[in-house]
Amino acid sequence: xxxxxxxxxxxxxxxxxxxKAQPSNIEWQYNLDTAIEKAKKQDKKxxxxxxxxxxxxxxxxxxxxxxxxxxxxxxxxNYIWVYIDMPRNQxxxxxxxxxYNKQMVSKLNKRKVxxxxxxxxxxxxxxxxxxGYAMNGDIRYHMQLLKKYL
Numbered sequence: 001x002x003x004x005x006x007x008x009x010x011x012x013x014x015x016x017x018x019x020k021a022q023p024s025n026i027e028w029q030y031n032l033d034t035a036i037e038k039a040k041k042q043d044k045k046x047x048x049x050x051x052x053x054x055x056x057x058x059x060x061x062x063x064x065x066x067x068x069x070x071x072x073x074x075x076x077x078n079y080i081w082v083y084i085d086m087p088r089n090q091x092x093x094x095x096x097x098x099x100y101n102k103q104m105v106s107k108l109n110k111r112k113v114x115x116x117x118x119x120x121x122x123x124x125x126x127x128x129x130x131x132g133y134a135m136n137g138d139i140r141y142h143m144q145l146l147k148k149y150l
Contacts, residue, residue, distance in 0.1 A: 065135075066139045084109075115132065
């Protein structure tokens with residue numbers, strides 16, 4: 001009987017987990033040049049997100065507190081998004097992607113601050129940036145940056 005009940009509730013539990021973990025509607029780019037070409041074609045700004053996905057606690061909290069909100073989804077379509085990850089577990093990326101990401105950090109994130117948002121125009125010039133996250137649920141400064149360039 002316990003097995004029958006478990007089998008009946010297992011799909012419900014899996015669906016609940018799937019709904020909670022749905023990502024935002026961002027179509028991430030992993031190459032800045034590709035993103036800039038898309039930005040030119042779509043007349044949008046580029047937003048580069050620097051993260052340490054497997055070690056940076058503020059990055060992990062920001063992902064949950066910002067990227068999974070309706071307010072964020074409402075403005076995210078106005079940008080071409082570039083994801084630059086610097087994980088400690090280097091097996092998370094291909095060697096080519098890791099090398100590329102290191103180049104991007106050296107070029108655009110010289111202070112090596114994580115998390116970091118940088119807004120670039122469609123020519124690749126940095127217009128603005130916002131770094132850090134207090135991990136207190138206050139995403140207003142991140143949203144101000146995003147709304148500033150709509």
